[in-house]
Amino acid sequence: MTDKIEVQNVGQPGKTYRVDAAKYAEMRKSVLAVTPSEVPGLTPAQIIQAVKPHLSETLFPGGETAGWWVKCVHLDLEAKGVLKRAPKAPVRLHKPS
Numbered sequence: 676m677t678d679k680i681e682v683q684n685v686g687q688p689g690k691t692y693r694v695d696a697a698k699y700a701e702m703r704k705s706v707l708a709v710t711p712s713e714v715p716g717l718t719p720a721q722i723i724q725a726v727k728p729h730l731s732e733t734l735f736p737g738g739e740t741a742g743w744w745v746k747c748v749h750l751d752l753e754a755k756g757v758l759k760r761a762p763k764a765p766v767r768l769h770k771p772s
Contacts, residue, residue: 682747683754694747698734702744705729706752707770715761716769719745 678696709725710717717725723745727738735741749768752758761767 682751684750685753686750688754692747698744699748699751701731701734702726702741702748703752706745706748707757710758710768710770712770712772714767714769715763716759716767718765718767719749722749722768 679693680696680699681691682694682699683691705726706722708729709722719742723742726745727735727741730738730741735744749758753760753768756771758768759771761769
């Protein structure tokens with residue numbers, strides 16, 4: 676059985692979800708490594724492409740499910756204030772200064 680971690684969703688305050696802790700930790704590290712501090716930041720699609728070279732083949736063979744995990748991590752990090760959205764569409768994420 677895999678270890679789980681609770682994550683939040685900025686769109687659903689107060690609700691948590693349990694996800695695989697190892698995949699979350701690796702994706703969190705990768706998302707933070709590629710996301711800039713400068714506004715406007717990157718779109719989720721750009722982040723997905725940028726994280727793929729950083730991911731373990733054991734956890735994410737061929738980058739499988741990277742899109743789902745980027746979304747999970749970015750919503751959790753937004754809820755925690757670790758990432759911010761640029762004020763205008765499309766969604767672009769950056770680290771707060």
